Structures are given as C-alpha cells and as structure tokens.
Amino acid sequence: MTAEVAIDKPVLRLARAAALAVAALVAAPAALADDAATWLNRAAQAARQLNYVGTILYQHGGHVETSRLIHLNDNGAEFEKLVNLDGPAREVIRSQGEVRCYYPDAKVVRIEPRTFRNAFPSLSPQQQKALGEYYAFRKAEAGRVAGLDAQAWVFEPKDGLRYGHKFWSDVATGLLLKARIIDERGEVVEQFAFTDLAIGGRIDREMVRPSWPPAPTDWVVRAAGPGDVELRDTGWGIARPPPGFSKIVEGFRALRGKKQPVAHLVYSDGLVAVSVFIENVGSAPHPTGLTQQGGTNIFVRQFDDHLVTVLGEAPAAAVRQFAASVTRR
Amino acid sequence: MGEEISRLMDGELDDEHLDVVCAQLKRPDGLAAWSCYHVIGDTLRGNTQLAPGFSQRFAARLAAEPTVLAPQRRAARPLSVVWAAAATVAAVSVVGWVAFGTLDAQPTALAKAREAAAVRAAQLNPNRTADYLLAHQESSPTMQIQGIGPSFRPATATAPAAGARP
Numbered sequence: 233m234t235a236e237v238a239i240d241k242p243v244l245r246l247a248r249a250a251a252l253a254v255a256a257l258v259a260a261p262a263a264l265a266d267d268a269a270t271w272l273n274r275a276a277q278a279a280r281q282l283n284y285v286g287t288i289l290y291q292h293g294g295h296v297e298t299s300r301l302i303h304l305n306d307n308g309a310e311f312e313k314l315v316n317l318d319g320p321a322r323e324v325i326r327s328q329g330e331v332r333c334y335y336p337d338a339k340v341v342r343i344e345p346r347t348f349r350n351a352f353p354s355l356s357p358q359q360q361k362a363l364g365e366y367y368a369f370r371k372a373e374a375g376r377v378a379g380l381d382a383q384a385w386v387f388e389p390k391d392g393l394r395y396g397h398k399f400w401s402d403v404a405t406g407l408l409l410k411a412r413i414i415d416e417r418g419e420v421v422e423q424f425a426f427t428d429l430a431i432g433g434r435i436d437r438e439m440v441r442p443s444w445p446p447a448p449t450d451w452v453v454r455a456a457g458p459g460d461v462e463l464r465d466t467g468w469g470i471a472r473p474p475p476g477f478s479k480i481v482e483g484f485r486a487l488r489g490k491k492q493p494v495a496h497l498v499y500s501d502g503l504v505a506v507s508v509f510i511e512n513v514g515s516a517p518h519p520t521g522l523t524q525q526g527g528t529n530i531f532v533r534q535f536d537d538h539l540v541t542v543l544g545e546a547p548a549a550a551v552r553q554f555a556a557s558v559t560r561r
Numbered sequence: 562m563g564e565e566i567s568r569l570m571d572g573e574l575d576d577e578h579l580d581v582v583c584a585q586l587k588r589p590d591g592l593a594a595w596s597c598y599h600v601i602g603d604t605l606r607g608n609t610q611l612a613p614g615f616s617q618r619f620a621a622r623l624a625a626e627p628t629v630l631a632p633q634r635r636a637a638r639p640l641s642v643v644w645a646a647a648a649t650v651a652a653v654s655v656v657g658w659v660a661f662g663t664l665d666a667q668p669t670a671l672a673k674a675r676e677a678a679a680v681r682a683a684q685l686n687p688n689r690t691a692d693y694l695l696a697h698q699e700s701s702p703t704m705q706i707q708g709i710g711p712s713f714r715p716a717t718a719t720a721p722a723a724g725a726r727p
Contacts, residue, residue: 487692507697522571
C-alpha cells in the first residue's frame with residue numbers, strides 16, 4: 233500500500249517541477265540503460281539458444297568448486313546437465329523447465345517445482361530504467377577467458393545498496409564466460425568462470441540425461457505437487473524497498489515440510505533479485521540474523537507470528553532494509 | 562555472551578554494546594568463545610590450514626598485548642554462527658574436533674560453545690535455506706544470463722545437509 237498524504241497546491245507544483253527536472257536528468261542514463269539491457273538480453277539469449285559443454289569454476293570466500301555443464305537446445309527445447317566434480321556427487325538436470333537434483337549418497341531425488349522463470353522473460357521498462365539510474369554500465373578491457381576472445385563489461389553501483397558486477401562475454405556469441413561480484417571495498421565476493429568451453433559442438437540427448445534411472449527403487453523421490461507456485465496477491469508488501477528495486481513477481485509457493493504455502497515476493501533492480509519469503513511459524517522463537525553465502529546475503533527476522541527470510545545478491549544493508557520494512561497490506 | 566560475540570563477528574553489534582562485548586573478550590571464556598566461533602566459521606569455509614604452533618605463537622603475542630582491541634573487519638565477512646549452525650550436526654562435531662586441535666586453552670568454554678552450536682544446528686531446518694536459495698535463484702535476472710549452472714552452484718553446495726534422508 234502506498235501511503236497517500238494530503239499535499240497542498242504549491243507543494244504539488246514544486247513537486248511537478250522537480251519531476252520534470254528529474255525526467256530531464258534521467259533521459260541521459262536511459263540510453264545507457266538500453267545498452268545495458270541489450271547486453272543482458274544478448275547474454276540471456278546466448279545462454280538459452282546455444283549448445284555448449286564446459287567446466288565451471290565457482291569461487292566464494294576460501295572455497296573453490298568445479299562443475300561440468302552441458303547445455304543443449306534441441307529445436308527450442310532446453311536440456312541441461314550440471315555435475316559437480318569435487319565433494320559428494322551432485323547432479324542437476326533441467327529438462328524443458330523441470331529441474332531434478334540428484335543426491336546419490338543420500339539416495340534422494342528432488343523434483344523442483346515449476347519456476348517463476350517464464351513469468352518475466354525480459355526486463356520491464358521499470359527495471360531497464362533502474363539499471364541506468366543505479367548502475368554505471370561501461371565496456372571494459374578485451375581479454376581471453378577459457379581460451380576464447382572475451383569482452384569485459386562493468387556494472388558499477390551508484391550507491392551502497394548493490395554490489396558491483398563484472399562480466400566477460402564471448403566476442404563471437406555473446407555467451408557469458410565469467411562473472412564476478414565485487415563489494416564496496418573492491419573485494420571479489422564471488423566469481424564464476426568457465427575454465428574450458430566448447431560452443432556449438434554436437435550434443436546428444438544422451439549427454440544431458442541423468443546418470444541414474446528416473447526413480448531408482450531404493451531412492452526417495454521428493455516431488456513438488458501441482459499448483460505449487462501460485463502467482464497472486466499475498467497481502468504482504470515492502471513499504472520502503474531500497475531505491476531502484478521494484479516488485480517483479482509475487483505469489484505463494486508450497487515448500488517441503490511446510491503446512492501452509494509460503495508467500496514469495498521478488499524484487500529486482502534489473503540486474504539482481506532479492507526474494508522475500510514470509511511464512512507463519514506461530515509464536516515459537518526462531519534463529520534470526522544475517523548470513524552470507526558467496527554473493528548472497530540472507531537476513532532472517534521474526535514479524536509477529538511470521539518468519540521473514542530475505543535473500544539476494546545484494547549487500548547486507550539492502551537485505552536488512554527489505555526485512556525491516558515488511559508490511560501487511 | 563556467545564550471542565553477542567557472534568553478533569560482533571557479523572558486524573551487527575551497535576556502538577552501545579561494543580564496549581561491553583570488548584570487555585567480555587578480555588575474559589578467558591569470552592576470548593575462547595571468540596576463537597571458537599572463528600574456528601567454526603573458518604572450518605565451514607574450509608580455511609583450516611594454520612601454521613604449526615599457531616595457537617602458541619598467537620597466545621604469546623596476545624599475552625604481550627596491553628589490551629584486547631576491537632578486531633578489524635576481515636576482508637571476507639565471516640559466516641555468521643547462525644549459518645554455521647545450519648550445517649549438519651556431523652559437521653559441527655568435526656568443527657569441535659578442529660577447535661580442540663587448534664586451541665589448547667579453555668576446553669570447557671570451547672565445549673560449551675560447541676554444545677551451543679550443536680543445539681542450534683538441531684533446531685534449525687537445513688532444508689529451509691537450501692529450498693529458499695533454489696526458489697530464489699530461478700527468479701533472479703542474473704540467473705537468466707548465467708543459465709542453471711553457476712546460479713545453482715551455491716544451492717547444490719548447500720544441499721548435502723538438505724540431502725539427508727527425510
């Protein structure tokens with residue numbers, strides 16, 4: 233709910249004049265926002281449309297993890313297989329929108345609910361505007377990543393409520409080769425990079441099939457039921473989200489082990505997203521506070537009988553601000 | 562006390578409480594809790610390689626210090642103890658072992674800290690964070706340019722706890 237306040241006429245005129253001035257100011261970043269949005273769209277298209285096989289290095293804190301990624305676009309149908317190469321075996325299979333996670337040591341297969349993903353195939357005008365207003369987008373140096381000619385691009389934040397992002401994309405195809413999240417002190421919070429990558433080679437359906445049969449008899453299959461994601465008004469809101477963040481999706485989702493569906497609101501500034509989950513937990517106290525995993529900050533607080541969990545690829549200050557201004561409409 | 566030291570590590574403590582907690586750090590049990598929480602964080606991050614004799618040298622240098630100062634912010638934010646607790650109880654026992662192996666002073670305080678961590682671990686539902694991460698990532702625009710691979714990486718890394726039998 234937006235707070236409506238009575239405004240007398242001179243103030244209104246002043247506000248209009250100010251709005252015009254602001255409109256003139258934002259006209260310049262708009263062109264830049266177009267560039268940024270165009271670049272993001274190209275990278276997203278490349279990630280979906282191309283066939284590729286590569287090894288990904290993921291670094292966060294003192295951790296280094298490697299995984300193998302195979303992506304196939306078979307006449308518009310997307311298939312993907314991700315296998316981690318260190319630690320206990322994990323496999324994520326995406327097949328035309330359905331995601332299955334395999335945990336062979338625990339003998340568990342998790343079938344993830346249908347995603348919100350198709351709800352917003354491209355950036356809204358509002359998000360494009362936010363991109364230009366809250367990030368300085370520029371072309372950086374040319375270089376090489378995974379043996380391919382790469383072009384670096386930088387999204388530099390204009391305030392302390394978002395991280396800096398640097399991306400390297402393949403010059404020939406636009407595919408993202410490397411991504412880095414940088415905090416306000418210039419430290420790298422997390423980084424993804426292909427260390428080897430073959431684009432455009434022949435990939436069979438066989439290569440993107442899971443390594444285990446659909447449902448091994450002694451495995452536990454945890455499947456999400458139909459109607460697990462329901463897009464609608466939740467009755468919850470964020471009174472003062474950090475500037476530039478607007479709501480892109482809202483709904484309820486059934487999450488494992490929860491009797492009632494959990495309200496899920498997603499806010500975005502065009503580049504990153506922050507999720508707000510609200511669930512009824514009764515009056516029992518729950519652990520609260522701030523947690524960080526790579527570039528993702530997680531803040532948990534209790535709000536009356538509800539547990540509010542905010543998480544996103546944004547600095548702690550931003551996720552806290554979301555959590556602090558949760559309201560019931 | 563442990564709660565406040567944990568908040569200090571997370572940079573969540575306001576100025577008002579800072580002096581109080583720093584005073585607690587001057588006491589042996591406060592210092593032990595501080596060390597233990599860092600060892601827990603380091604272990605869960607995989608930073609467990611300390612030079613041989615580190616704790617002795619550290620203790621000697623610490624003893625030479627006139628007072629315990631508020632520690633500087635670390636380059637990488639320490640994982641909060643809440644997050645540490647989200648790991649499996651098994652992980653906590655490994656942590657406890659490492660903590661005992663690394664720090665030879667105040668075993669009682671360390672045991673208490675370990676106990677507290679284990680209790681919190683038992684209370685928390687590790688599935689919650691993993692499920693939230695998965696649900697979040699599919700909604701993120703950054704996900705769209707990275708594809709499933711990179712974005713799902715943190716979620717699958719979390720999953721060992723979530724992958725336990727239901």
